[in-house]
Amino acid sequence: MMNKVLEQIKNFADQAHGTQQRKFTAERYIVHPIRVMEICREYTSELPVLAAALLHDVLEDTPVTEQMIQEFLLTVLSPADTGKTMQLVIDLTDVYVKNSYPHWKRRKRKEHECLRMEKTCADAQTIKYADILDNGMEIMLQETDFAEVYLRESRQLLKHIPKGHPQLYARVLAAIHP
Template identity: 30%
Template sequence: MTRSEKLASWVADKHKNQLIKCTVLPYFDHLNKVALLAKGATEWGYETGLCHDLLEDTNTTSADLNAALLNFGYPEAIAELITFNVIELTDVFTKTAYPNLSKKERKKMESKRLQTLSPAAQTVKYADLIDNIAWMMKYDLKHAAKYLKKKATLLLSLNRGNEELRQQAMDIIRQELLKV
């Protein structure tokens, strides 16, 4: 088993009881799609994509992630880089952390924070948006137009990552907006 296969198995186990909203599909399917989209677009994109929701959706800590990566054979510098990218992709302005802020205020602050992400983390964010848009168009058409417009605005300011993947996300948004 390769180190990336070991990581994928570990991540799948961490998310084992989670399903993609409105489906019976394991949440790992979303993580794997994001990882595959990010794989060729940025260095260590596959690993970061697999882990991008790990810290906010499981009881895994950044130290746990780093230790697992080292255990699976990733060199220390690479394990630290992947862990850093995952930390960057973890929501900061949550309801728990900022209970006195409205959802709108938290989302605005989170959007500003996303603009500061490293190019690698922004690239994984593009991949995440692409898969989330596909979900939205299949399961929540009622809110799709508003969602797509917000994500189009966000992408205008997330311009540090892989330009091809960013353009793909923008093209998908444009195409999907024509349908709603």
């Protein structure tokens, strides 16, 4: 059960993702951010963390801008909570993407993301654990060649981001290790 503020943030994220669907299922995209937020809520009740979990893919996967998110958040959160939520969303948004680095191979882009994520705060890393856990479970069910790539990349990333919630870190490591 989501409180009113989280419900509003979920609706904003849902509208931002529009008609997008999950890559490996026919589900609407919003099911993933909701699951990520629910995983995070098992370990924290901090509103900016839960809000950022719902919004973690908006900048990366939609035309919605930082300014648009911030303007919306200021209508439902305090300025301090808005600032923290925005920083988490920005920290969780991949920088080394194919569109920006078209001449880099995937492995090089992912290596640079590991180094970038290493510098993020514990809360951002906690959300990333939940993201990896949810994506990993979905991808592993598909038994595609991509599953092995994703799991290898996730294991590598986790070596660089040990600052998040320790129980969730242990949970995601156990879930994605062979």
